[in-house]
Amino acid sequence: MNAQLFILALFDGVAYAALVFMVAVGLTLIFGVLRVLNVAHGSLYAIGAYVTVSAGSAIIAAGYSPVLAFPLMLVAAILVGVVLGGLMEKLLLSRIYDRPEVLQLLVTFAVFMMLEDVQRLVWGNQPYFQSAAVNLLGNVELFGVFYTSYQLIFLPLVALATLIGLRLFLRRTLTGKLITAVTEDREAAQFIGINAERVYLLTFIAGAALAGLGGALASPTTSVLPGIGTEMIVLSFAVVATAGLGQIEGAAVAALLIGLGRSFAVYLYPELQVLVPYLIMLLVLLVRPEGLFGSPAARKI
């Protein structure tokens, strides 16, 4: 592998990692705050993709400028977050926070299965494609290889912006500090008057919106069809577990690790490509069971 191929693999890895991070960060945020492993995250991703593709196709067919595809992604993400995320939290999860974690996991799993069927009911089985956003940004050439600017530049920038934005939000804004407080200790936060229920609702909506945004961002690059949610959720789990549950910056590192690992595998040893994310997760967890950045949590009995 010469320098040129190394750099190509690097760029491919970063582009892939950016997308994976977008989905994993929502998952880890929700877990960090609510201590709920949201299996339905994959469906929220998929529905974000479907909504973006459907709305985008409708807008373009109506003759509007394809540039609208970009703000549309934000709109789709917010819709998914507020409507689906909000409903899910308010109606289902808020009732079972004090129940065993297994029950919470099963409930989110049940929602996941239902949403998978909803996708099929609404959009059917055939693949959808709407790549106006990618086509708008054109290609960029690197060592004779053409990359789409969307994947090489836009996605990593968005991922970086999300990372920095979340960090600033959680550390500098009032709401962010409330969320951090509730994450640390729910009871203590409630003692000093913080409305934990509202914090949970806000966090869940934010996490769900991030999942939807991930789907919206991914949709111009790939075929949207039933099953993409399942794929994404398994990969996100690997990233979140590797990073440590609840670690946002860690999720970025883990996503990068896994993205680069997979990319180099394709260049060096393609047969391993499918295995690499899970191999990395396995190795990390064997050495540090709480994840790269997680802290061993004391359990309150």
Add this chain to the structure above:
Amino acid sequence: MAGHHIRAALFGAALAAGAIPALAQDGGKPDEVKVGITTFLTGPASVFGVPARDAAEMIIARMNENGGIGGVPIQASFIDEGAGGEALTAEFRRNVQDGADVMLAAISSGNCTQLAPLAEDLEVINLMWDCGTQRIFEENDYKYVFRTQANATPEMLASVLYLLKQKPDFKTIAVVNQDYAWGRDSWDIFSTALKAMKPDVEVVGEFFPAFGAPDYSTEISRLSALRPDVILSTSWGGDLDTFVRQAAQRGLTQQSTFVLPLAESSLERLGSALPEGVIVGARGDHYFQHPEMVGQADFDTFVKDFKDKTGSYPIYSVFHMAQAFAALDAAYEKAIEANDGQWPSKDQLVAAFEGLEFQAYGRPISIREDNQGVEAQLLGTTTSSDMPFKTLADIMIFDGGPLTAPVGEESVEWVGGLTPAFVDEIKPTTFQ
């Protein structure tokens, strides 16, 4: 007491004797011909399965309007292969127990491999109407299982031949196939045949991304750097769509010649995203603009009716379904004739399938002694037309006979024994 017993026995015997004529194999026509059809109604392969089901409904309705088979209407029930192996086997059994006369199974080669021995056990006629694995008939003998289409071997061999005839001087090839049985097996056959007929070819990359992979970016980058002359992909459905679109976006389709043996099923869906100059196969001689069939009333009506009913042009799974029903019809006709106009028994129907010749919407197909169908293969190169999607030009239609592994031989071994002279030996019909 004894007399009572004797009378009971006589009564029972009379009942049985009365029942026998109803089972008589040379008299009553049944009320209906029951057909159980497995197809993918959910899951990624539903892009094949649902159009095939629509085609079956259309064909059955039309056949029943004309009285059905030998004057007996057809009644079909559909089983979703997407429900998984366990549910599928259970449904298959249930259909047979409820009196299915013929089963049509299946799309997935995995399911065919499971259901063929089951059909043999249950002694029900099973037509493998879409699955491509060549192994079933190469590894075992079957009495009740028939295939009304070709298999992976002639499909891949025809693709190699078309490539070698169109681009005899290419040097390097790479493959991007789905990581499951079909992706692996199809590459096995293709690469063995290619190396046998062009020994100096160099395989520069073998990529098997996960089934359902949403992103081929890294593979495409790698291929862009490798610059092979030819890129092969036997993927289908959403995977093929994604791969082609992403490759086209990044100019890979301009750099290398793409060979896509299953792309006939994606022509309409890909629309303008599929560039010109791509070699496309159709798993048989299936094409809604088949040069030998366009203009014939039957063919044109079928294509138009299907488009009116579903909004899309027929794809190869639709034609495969039509072939299965054409075979069924022809077999019953042959059996009835052999039985002096009487409804045939199951064994007589089985005998009729052997050596059967039938035709649907392509060249005639024949079933040879190992129950494998011999079907022509069509390939073409994409070109622009006034359709909103690419159509095929430079079409070649290969006869299936010389391309199907001889009875009793194993496919990969057989293609490995071919020589470069084979390319010149095979002379397909060519069209502009």
